[in-house]
Amino acid sequence: MSEEFKIEIVNPEKSFLVKEDVLEVVVPAFEGEMGILKNHIPIISFLKPGIIKILSKSGNENYYVEDGIVEFKNDNLSILTSSIFNLNDIDKSKLQDLLKLAEKESNKTDINDQAKYLIDQKIEVLKSLN
């Protein structure tokens, strides 16, 4: 039996990525990183800022996401996100910009705990990438 399943990443503008030969995907779910293999039970969760790692037969890929929703059902993994970047395409200055923006956001006092937590996560991830 093959161990492959299908992944589809969509953002509001277009269908970002479709792959049929994925072996494992690690997503930064809200309550911690989550690895998904074939025949995972149906699950819905949402993402915190982090790295999506896709391991497939045709090579591995890493993406940086800021938010999103994952849905896994019938060996179909759908990821809905409004901001996603391929780590190979993104350059250092862009990362710096994102980091600066996030730091500015985190210094605001009028945000709630959850937003604060997400922003801190974002800063951490961005720092580790730089």
Add this chain to the structure above:
Amino acid sequence: MASLDDLKKRIASVKSTQKITKAMKMVAAAKLRRAQESAEKGRPYSEKMNNVILNLSNGISDKANAPRLLSGTGQDKVHLCVVMTSDRGLCGGFNSNIIKKAKNYFSNILNEGKDFKIITVGSKGNDQLKRAYGNKIIENISFKESKNANYFDADKVGKIVIKKFESGEFDICTIFYNQFKNVITQIPQAQQIIPLNNDEEKNNSEESYEFEPDEDEILGNLLPKNISTQIFKAMLENSASEQGSRMSAMDNATRNAGEMVDKLTIEYNRSRQAAITKELIEIISGAESL
């Protein structure tokens, strides 16, 4: 009767107008193709989003404690109407159709003794509504700078709507936009986005999901995003409709200008001939009298 010179000038001016409308039609056609493409590309996202929310709301065990964005405030006293129009004119009935639809809706609400507030997106809608309902418009948003509809803009509108909802400024939110059917037909739509109205589409999937974290928290995170997504979808439909509407309007204008040029040319030729004949008669009668 207009003199030959006047006619000549009129023909020239109609011809140059025709050139402009023709160019606008071409531009609209090119933009339409792009807008249609992005509307199609944006569809999977909103469909998937809808699906997930359907699954989630089915999974909610405690309906009474469901997030208010889903279940509403339990009242329907104040309506918020987000009227989405274009920033540019010369696009046929595009804007007036939305406005007409919205005005109908307003008078229904008033007849039922309820109140409403308006957010206009796009300056043309604001222009048309501020005369009659100026005191009801609480916000006017326009994205003149951004070339294409993008999610970032939609998110801005969505955040405003949610903020107002959370501070209890309204109970029900409806967005007005034109749905793109084809180049000739655009259907003005009124779509309720708060509370989410999905009674008619019951989900029949037997799949039960595992949720992490629990349903309420996911829904709480998802529903605001869905608002932005719906608004984004409306913006995409709207921009395709706008270009389609402009294209057919400009096509008509070009054709009308052509007809006018033909008519004027005939009139010009006729009066030129009349002048020649008159001169000839004068010459002949002058020669006869000698």
